[in-house]
Amino acid sequence: MATLLWENSLEKYLTKELQAVSLSMFRKNFIGIFHGSLSAKTAEGKFIINKRESIFDKLNKSDLIELYSKKDYRWNLASIDADIHLGIYQNISEAKYIAYTMPPFTTAYTLKHEKIIPKDYFAYTKIGEILVYDPGDFDDWYERAEVEVYRYFQTHNTNLMVIKGYGVISFDRDLIQMVKKIAILENSCKLLNLSIS
Numbered sequence: 001m002a003t004l005l006w007e008n009s010l011e012k013y014l015t016k017e018l019q020a021v022s023l024s025m026f027r028k029n030f031i032g033i034f035h036g037s038l039s040a041k042t043a044e045g046k047f048i049i050n051k052r053e054s055i056f057d058k059l060n061k062s063d064l065i066e067l068y069s070k071k072d073y074r075w076n077l078a079s080i081d082a083d084i085h086l087g088i089y090q091n092i093s094e095a096k097y098i099a100y101t102m103p104p105f106t107t108a109y110t111l112k113h114e115k116i117i118p119k120d121y122f123a124y125t126k127i128g129e130i131l132v133y134d135p136g137d138f139d140d141w142y143e144r145a146e147v148e149v150y151r152y153f154q155t156h157n158t159n160l161m162v163i164k165g166y167g168v169i170s171f172d173r174d175l176i177q178m179v180k181k182i183a184i185l186e187n188s189c190k191l192l193n194l195s196i197s
């Protein structure tokens with residue numbers, strides 16, 4: 001009984017955290033209507049993630065679904081990114097929260113650059129230089145992404161993966177720190193884009 005109460009209170013807490021952050025990220029245009037994904041690990045082999053039809057400016061409990069590593073009917077309702085999130089949770093122990101975002105200045109910058117070399121103080125000191133990952137053919141990206149993403153994180157010692165023409169996949173132990181890094185990256189790419197113009 002005590003375990004069930006603890007699990008319910010943890011799920012409630014994580015739901016509230018994801019709701020608050022999703023609205024902020026929506027307002028910054030990092031995620032959109034039916035576009036993007038947020039998740040939180042609830043236990044080993046379990047995580048909550050937004051459903052496919054979620055609207056992030058008013059995310060509520062019914063927009064989130066708990067998934068187990070063993071796939072069942074709930075996976076049909078979950079975000080298209082659920083497999084990517086599962087791959088990260090299964091292979092990277094530090095991952096407590098995961099987001100897929102498409103910040104416009106960062107994504108635009110990836111179309112013509114292979115690296116992001118910050119010229120502003122905060123990005124230079126907080127995130128440093130970032131390689132832009134080229135996913136190649138988009139036709140089969142979702143078939144490859146689950147493995148390619150977690151392997152990238154394992155081999156590059158980073159928790160931000162910037163993907164050419166696709167966006168940013170990130171993870172962290174702390175939700176606010178994860179969102180802060182995405183915001184710093186986006187602001188840096190905005191400055192880089194404006195300085196080129």
